Amino acid sequence: MNNVMAGEAERPLVSAGTSGTPSVFAVTSLMLARDLRLAFRKASQLVQPLAFFALITTLFPLAVTPELTQLRRIAPGVVWAAALLSSLLALEFLFRDDAQDGTLEQYALSGRSLTGLLAAKTAAHWLLTGLPLALMAPLAGVALGVQGAALPGILASVTVGTVTLSLIGAVGAALTLGVRRSGALLSLLTLPLSIPVLIFGARATQLAIQGQPYGAPLTLLAALAVFGITVSPLAAAAAVRINLE
């Protein structure tokens, strides 16, 4: 870890010598690239939430029934509860390393918009956990007896829904930055706020499985995501600043 960070330190976040102050877009994409690179150097952190997701999905046939007709009925709930819990599990990594080695402090002091930087970090987090979960979800659907025609609906709803989950999670992680064992508190903070995503996501999935149009709940999910993109980085930046004081 330290070696990785040392390697990063040699490479400044924004290379000097370019014309004056780099654009917000440049800073954001650099941040995104940095987070992705760091994450791929610690692949186990990427795999854990996915394994967790698969594991939760496996629990239900064992606990309820192996009959596919019955599993198909509860599939939306299983997929969404598993997605919610797995994305919660991944939140721990969102700011923790950067907070521990002082990188987050440097971001706050850098003079760049902390809101933008945190938005980039959240985007990286979604690419690393939300998107893989969305790609896994149709597999879980197949395992639960869902027909192939419904899989695009599951993929779409989990893809859009996890965006909001990452954004809510970023606020939760920023709020609990200074809390030592934050796991239970983090879930208490983020799960109630995630209920709308769960409702609309599970509904879209259910409609897709029943072969009905699922555009309406998917649109509502997208509305939640847009709202989250607007509000969440601001709240996360406020919380990070307070925690760094």
Added chain:
Amino acid sequence: MAWTWFHRLASPPHVYRTAERLTPWFAWSAAILIVAGLIGGLYLSPPDYQQGDGYRILYVHAPSAWLSLLVYTTMAVAGGIGLIWRMKVAHAVAASCAPIGASFTLAALVTGSLWGKPMWGTYWQWDPRLTSELLLFFLYLGYMGLRAAFEDVQRSDRISAVLAVVGVINVPIIHYSVVWWNSLHQGPSVMYLGKPTMPPSMLVPLLIMFVGFTLFFAAVLLMRLRGEVLIRERAASWVREVVHS
């Protein structure tokens, strides 16, 4: 000069003494109104033609539910004021609100579930109001958990204020998504929702109870606020004078 009253609110001893002076006014008017409302609601108003006497729990349930939301809003507004103007007393108000609000939410849940037994034949139904009340209860628990997680009072104040503001934005989203979710699973609630008008003999006691409960909240808030201010200012000399006098 018009703002002096506002600036004086930033002074803890002034707030302490004002709260001390105002408490009996609120407490007595609350007591009178609640007794009047109970007499009106439990004796004077007629039994409901469908629900018999069972509906009378409404006189406690509805005001509790109203206050559960009012207190959360008060808490968020106080937290926001504390964040923006760095007013210590506002944070003390927010801190005093949380347990009161959680208690009202719990009261609304318990009375709602007791009311459910004669109406629905079961103590719990996933009715949209009860469900969103339950989620509100979790929001309160999260707020209090976050508050308790920090040693430093100032950081705890400001971090939990961010959460309260985020929460209050989300309360309507959560509520309407739960309503939307519920409308899919069952027809419109057969309960009090469908009743177009309430006769004045029922409505007047209910309104009296609403005002009485709100005044009761104000009285309890002022009492808790005094305790909160004393604890926070325990190093100040005026506190020593107050405590020893």
